[in-house]
Amino acid sequence: MPATETEPLLSPELLSRLERLELVSRKVFRGRMKGERRSRRKGQSVEFADFRHYVAGDDLRLIDWNLYARLDQLFLKLFLEEEDLHFFALVDASESMNFGDPTKLRVAKQLAAALGYVGLCRADRVSVSVLGPEGRRAPILRGRSGLWKMLAYLESVQSGHNVSLYDGIKDFSLRNAGTGVAVLMTDLMDKQGYEAAIRMLIGRRMDVFVMHILSPEELDPPLRGDRKLIDAEDRDESEITINAYVLQKYKDTVQSFIAGAKQFCSQRSVVYIPVRTDTPVETIVTRYLRERGVVR
Structure with a gap:
């Protein structure tokens, strides 16, 4: 297991920087309790x-x-x-997220922990959960003392929850009646598509942010020659010869997929945030998320 996978999700230095941030909502929600x-x-x-x-x-x-x-x-x-504000971090833990170094799931958990801690420092109600059955045991937390429960839950999350994004969001919606800020952390790789899942969050009147997490190897694969490709989730197999032409077609398809997701979100007032796993989490939170209005 790579060293990055065994290190704490949040370093002491990052925790100190997160304490000075605040989650941002573009909508007005009526809080249940007085907050900060x-x-x-x-x-x-x-x-x-x-x-x-x-x-x-x-x-x-x-x-x-x-x-x-x-x-x-x-x-x-x-x-x-x-x-107060209710903050939901929804982590896709399907098998496709278990890819890269660090894995996409690792980065998603770090981002969920970072944003969750920002909310805890401001007395917001924080719910950080994985999509699927494991999400049902996710605690709803308030106050800085909830940090350790949140980290323990996230550390216990493993990949392999191969529920579709739609089914995962539907299960989440049935368990949570409130509204608030919802940040979906996913690679959007779902054969059933991601559109219906995001529409369901919008229908809940959530302030929705989508963090599209991809690894450098997915954007520019270091592959050549004859290969057997195996789907990480349903084990479908395909044999292919990778040459310069095929590789360029693949890159064009990936960029089209990313552009389509960005346009879909933009047309529905959903903030789309591309995330590369080789970007330090500190940079993502303190720079990119500030620029896109997730924190301030």
Whole structure:
């Protein structure tokens, strides 16, 4: 097993940097408990936000009587409300993710752990789970003390959960009634397609991000000559002779697949984030995810 597969998912240095970040939501969600983030909704707190005209039925305790004395009009004081966010990290653990060095699954687990810790540091509700039956034992966590439970769960996740993306998202949706930010970490390699699964998350009114994880060997295979290709998930076999022409056709197909996924997501207000497994996780989180509005 490569050394990277046995090292901690998050280094102490990265943990320190993650504590200064915050998850971002492009939508307004009503939190269940008070948290550390400022809501775009107006509520009751100690920090003043704005005024608005009084409307019959409003709470009389919020009327600014000093302003009434000066203007002879009724205005309500509005305050910034702090709320929590529900963050879902959904990890594809199918056998195709067990490829590369580090494996795509390893990188997905590191990213899930990193984003989960950012949420825990801000008192958000965090659910990090694998797609499939193993996701049913994933804990819902809050607070920094939940880090160790989250890491223990992710460390226990192994590849081989060969459920389709659609079935995995459907199982997740049946188990989780809430809304929030959902980050799907996957290679999108599913013979049934990925479109229906992503549509289901959109239908749940989630703020959806797709992290498309691929290894350098998948983008530019170091293969030549006669080969027998075996599907990692259903064991389908195909014999092929790899020459310069075939390799170029393969690269064109991969780039078309990536462009199609990006366009599909863009047309549905889903943030598409390409991830190469040879990119350090620290760089992905602190630079790329900031640029794409996942964290700030």
